Amino acid sequence: MLHTSSPPIFYSFASGAELVKGLAEFILEAQKEALGKKGRFTVALSGGSLPKQLAGLIGNAGVKWDKWHVYYADERVVPLDHEDSNHKLCTDVLFSKVNIPKENIHPIDTTLLEDLEDLSDSYEKQLIDEFASKDSARFPVFDLILLGLGPDGHTASLFPGHELLAEADRWVAYLDDSPKPPLKRITLTYPVINHASRVAFVATGESKQDVLAEIMDDPARTSLPASRVRPTSHGNLYWFVDDAASAKVKYEKSLFKL
Numbered sequence: 001m002l003h004t005s006s007p008p009i010f011y012s013f014a015s016g017a018e019l020v021k022g023l024a025e026f027i028l029e030a031q032k033e034a035l036g037k038k039g040r041f042t043v044a045l046s047g048g049s050l051p052k053q054l055a056g057l058i059g060n061a062g063v064k065w066d067k068w069h070v071y072y073a074d075e076r077v078v079p080l081d082h083e084d085s086n087h088k089l090c091t092d093v094l095f096s097k098v099n100i101p102k103e104n105i106h107p108i109d110t111t112l113l114e115d116l117e118d119l120s121d122s123y124e125k126q127l128i129d130e131f132a133s134k135d136s137a138r139f140p141v142f143d144l145i146l147l148g149l150g151p152d153g154h155t156a157s158l159f160p161g162h163e164l165l166a167e168a169d170r171w172v173a174y175l176d177d178s179p180k181p182p183l184k185r186i187t188l189t190y191p192v193i194n195h196a197s198r199v200a201f202v203a204t205g206e207s208k209q210d211v212l213a214e215i216m217d218d219p220a221r222t223s224l225p226a227s228r229v230r231p232t233s234h235g236n237l238y239w240f241v242d243d244a245a246s247a248k249v250k251y252e253k254s255l256f257k258l
């Protein structure tokens with residue numbers, strides 16, 4: 001199929017504080033568009049440093065937390081109070097500081113930690129409950145998916161060379177051989193990520209320089225997992241990075257304005 005998505009929009013910020021502010025404004029714009037269309041805002045979050053980059057939403061009166069429906073782009077298969085849990089991380093740095101109804105946050109079902117297939121099926125079922133009755137599309141259409149970038153080019157729990165990169169059917173998949181601990185994880189698949197209305201990567205720091213330059217400047221040759229995030233024609237891809245991460249990138253930087 002001919003791929004007709006728009007080119008990625010690449011924002012590089014001089015400081016972490018500017019990035020946090022710009023990202024919050026961008027998220028508010030995505031929220032506004034989603035609420036205007038359907039009165040709810042569906043978001044998938046990642047772990048790593050990403051939840052901290054959402055600090056600009058805390059205390060921000062524009063955020064309609066009661067309209068947010070939050071899922072995880074990937075999750076480690078651990079109890080929700082475990083140090084490795086992305087849900088715990090997001091709760092500690094964000095949800096505990098804002099007025100989001102608990103039922104609007106969708107963690108994994110920890111009664112199923114021993115059976116990865118049941119666990120990922122049950123997460124997929126949560127997505128079906130959220131999306132299937134509203135969208136006739138084959139895949140859910142998140143309003144916004146926020147992703148991190150590993151120094152190895154992984155994103156969500158889609159790792160270089162892993163068989164899950166070829167998953168074309170399932171919405172949620174599991175792995176028990178993650179190259180980065182912990183071994184057991186579930187992840188949204190490419191078809192889901194690429195059907196979102198907006199996908200935004202957030203990447204900061206020097207350790208991302210080489211991988212970011214490869215993804216942005218050599219898209220035809222790279223096969224890194226993050227480079228395979230290419231929203232379909234109705235979606236857009238954004239990069240929010242700092243100047244330390246983008247130092248080697250030649251791709252055109254957009255001026256941040258909404």
Ligand SMILES: O=C(O)[C@H](O)[C@@H](O)[C@H](O)[C@H](O)COP(=O)(O)O
Nearest residue numbers: 047048049050148149150156180
């Ligand atoms: O599940 C994981 O092992 C991490 O959460 C990982 O996927 C992380 O999100 C990226 O490596 C980006 O990390 P930083 O945002 O901290 O650079």
